[in-house]
Amino acid sequence: SLQPLKAKPVPKSSGASQRKPREPEIASSLIKGIFRHYAKMPVSRDAFRVVEKCSERYFKQLSNDLEAYSRHAGRKTVEMADLELLMRRQGLVTDKMPMNVLIEHYFPMEYRKLLIPVAVCGNKVIPSK
């Protein structure tokens, strides 16, 4: 005979939403967009897949390194200094390119929307403010 249907278990945490937990990751469309912007030439579909794989590996490595650095400093929190050390080891931060210069270089650009130029309809020129 049929077993009576069991009631669905009530979610334990009252605050938790019913949404299915999704794997935290950077949206592939975002990765694609950034990569395409810097590549400045066509990128094959398979190549994008490899870029995504590389990105996953990058974050795994990043987590490992940040844990090692903060643990070494006797902390459980990743501080700015850990990130700077990481970026120094990655060769992104150097004596010639200190962290604050990097930030200045990337952040004002972001505000001016130069990093990903916005497509404008027609040939209207939007005057700069």
Place this chain on the structure above:
Amino acid sequence: GGTPRMKRLAPRSTLRKIIKKHKPELRLAANADLLVRMRGRQVHLSFLLFLHRLAEEARTKAFENRSKIIKPEHIIAAAKVI
């Protein structure tokens, strides 16, 4: 305006979630949120620089191979260098 949306997004950065996935015990200090807004979404500066570098290396590899398109092998070769 998109300000409320930004506010909502700010404390829930993907980097936090990704680090939590790999290292549940590890916390990220507020000042470590070096986020850049790209295409309406937030990216961590270090990741942006990583992609920048990967793309430039892959482009160089494609040029070396006289290819007009970046192929998987160019990415793999680039990833080994950076």
